[in-house]
């Protein structure tokens with residue numbers, strides 16, 4: 089099983105790779121840039137990226153990048169839209185240098201514009217990113233949302249509509265269990281019944297799972313993660329997901345609200361304890 093968590097790269101990428109195994113992780117996620125901004129960022133440290141990449145191969149660790157939260161690929165604001173496209177193009181370069189297989193990006197927010205408009209706007213953004221993209225071996229992983237505010241991509245149909253025009257080896261999916269639960273598409277007492285898990289198109293694109301418990305009840309449409317087993321998914325929900333044979337080959341990444349990074353060791357152990 090591939091399991092890991094979100095790790096800080098404040099001390100460098102190679103340093104994060106070294107931390108992973110000490111937490112019981114053989115996969116991890118990192119922010120490609122400062123999560124709250126995307127301009128005036130530190131330039132990519134190529135030497136550190138090379139070191140981290142070599143170390144990942146040696147330790148058999150995989151990783152994905154996560155774009156900053158300010159990125160909005162469905163925004164009606166032309167300046168933010170342009171900046172978001174440029175940021176994602178750069179993030180693919182960062183991810184390639186670090187030998188990480190994907191960059192996770194949330195579905196966008198079209199604000200007062202209709203949802204269909206948002207879907208088209210996001211498709212147009214992805215089209216432009218792929219046109220400019222010169223990297224190889226890095227996928228864009230579109231993440232389902234909780235449906236908070238005007239967020240698109242909270243239903244399975246909408247998520248699939250966004251990615252549908254693109255080749256599955258370039259645009260994949262990252263499935264967040266908390267978002268799906270809060271969006272009302274991952275159902276309590278029928279965890280394995282999520283229609284995506286029996287949809288070949290969805291499964292063909294599924295390359296990462298954000299394994300999070302939920303602080304808010306089913307259908308609450310809020311993005312609020314909870315520690316493993318301590319929220320509304322609980323031990324039963326998490327156990328059903330991690331023991332689902334259809335998800336066996338997909339890496340799990342925890343983004344649970346730990347007080348400090350070391351606590352992910354307990355979180356990962358809590359997940360492993362639920363394995364049948």
Ligand SMILES: [Zn+2]
Pocket residue numbers: 231264298343
């Ligand atoms: Zn997530």
Ligand SMILES: [Zn+2]
Pocket residue numbers: 264266267311312313
């Ligand atoms: Zn979230």
